[in-house]
Amino acid sequence: MKKKILIIEDDLNLGFLLMEFLELEGYEVKLCRDGLSGFSYFQKGNFDLCLIDVMLPKIDGFTLAKKIRTVCEKTPFIFLTARDMKQDRLQGYSLGAEDYITKPFDEEELLCKITVVLRRSSLTETAVIPTQFEIGDYYFDYKLQELSYENTPHRITEKENEVLRLLCLNMNQILRREDAVQQIYGEYDYFLGRSFDVFISRLRKMLKKDSRISIDNVFKVGFILNVKVS
Numbered sequence: 511m512k513k514k515i516l517i518i519e520d521d522l523n524l525g526f527l528l529m530e531f532l533e534l535e536g537y538e539v540k541l542c543r544d545g546l547s548g549f550s551y552f553q554k555g556n557f558d559l560c561l562i563d564v565m566l567p568k569i570d571g572f573t574l575a576k577k578i579r580t581v582c583e584k585t586p587f588i589f590l591t592a593r594d595m596k597q598d599r600l601q602g603y604s605l606g607a608e609d610y611i612t613k614p615f616d617e618e619e620l621l622c623k624i625t626v627v628l629r630r631s632s633l634t635e636t637a638v639i640p641t642q643f644e645i646g647d648y649y650f651d652y653k654l655q656e657l658s659y660e661n662t663p664h665r666i667t668e669k670e671n672e673v674l675r676l677l678c679l680n681m682n683q684i685l686r687r688e689d690a691v692q693q694i695y696g697e698y699d700y701f702l703g704r705s706f707d708v709f710i711s712r713l714r715k716m717l718k719k720d721s722r723i724s725i726d727n728v729f730k731v732g733f734i735l736n737v738k739v740s
Contacts, residue, residue, distance in 0.1 A: 512538040513558040513628055518548035518574065519590065520566055524613075528561070531617050532624075545569025549577050557585060559628060564591035564598065575605045579696060586627050590615070604697050643678040646720040646737050650674060659719055666716070669694065673709045677725065677735035687732040 515532055519525040520543050529539045540555065542548040546568040552560065560578065564571035575587060586608045591598070594612045602610040608627045611620060641652040649658040655671045656663040666674070676690050691698045691706045710725055710733060717723045722738040 512536060514538045514540070514555060515559045515561065515624070516548065516552055516555065516557040517541045517561045518543075518545060518566060518571070519561070519563045520544060521563070528617075528620075532621075535621060543567075545571065545574040549574055552578055552585075553581060558631065559624060560585060560587035561590055562587055564589055564593050564602070572601060572605060575602075575607065576696065579606060584631070586631050588623065588627065590620075604692065606696070640679075641675075643681075645678065645681075645717065645735070646723045648717060648720060648723070650678060652678075657716060664716070670709050670712060670716075673706065674713055677713070677733065681735050681737060684728050684734055685732050690732065 513536075515537050517525055517528055517532075517539060519528070519541065522543060525541045525543065529541045532539045540551055540557075542551055545566040548560075548562070548566070549569060562571045562574060566574065569577070571589060571591065575589075578585065578587065587606075588609045588611060589602045589607050590611050590613065591602075592613045599610050609623050611623070643650045643652075647659060650656070651658070652671060652675045654663075655666055655668070657666050657674070658664065672694050673690070676685055676693065687703065687706065688698050691702050694706065695702045714725050717725070724736045726734045726736055728734060
């Protein structure tokens with residue numbers, strides 16, 4: 511099946527050139543000229559990749575990327591923009607962009623980057639990410655948002671659920687604090703980091719019934735969910 515690409519670009523000359531070029535390369539392409547219609551089409555279609563201009567009418571590219579992430583966490587996107595300031599690049603990557611390409615750009619180079627992103631995305635989709643975990647005497651079901659002890663389930667909050675999943679996916683390994691905060695909140699700053707620490711403290715209390723389990727600090731780096739084998 512053809513991979514589907516959504517282009518959100520207000521420069522119609524560039525947009526139509528990209529659409530024609532990518533269609534010749536075998537992709538199915540939809541072009542929108544503003545952020546509002548781009549988000550509307552994204553919700554309707556099952557797109558494999560989005561190419562997003564930053565300076566869009568109605569909804570700017572950064573805001574559009576945030577809205578896309580609220581609908582789907584997996585669809586990759588690449589920013590195409592004339593804005594080349596370091597702060598803009600950092601903001602783009604912090605929102606989860608696969609790449610940040612400044613105009614003017616070479617079409618063949620863009621095609622190579624699209625190919626790499628879609629290949630990586632396909633590999634991620636085929637990987638099975640576990641949603642159920644044994645943590646010592648505890649059992650954690652991410653989909654049900656439940657942490658059970660001695661067959662007694664306890665419903666945890668949405669943020670506790672997300673933090674515990676990250677810890678479990680990195681069990682007995684370092685979970686970098688900054689990376690975890692960005693995955694949970696979509697960005698990183700001091701106050702979000704402090705909020706993340708609160709959820710770590712809550713999870714420590716929930717898991718304290720099994721002495722083999724600990725959530726340890728790694729100074730200035732992050733945390734480790736340690737589970738000792740008896």
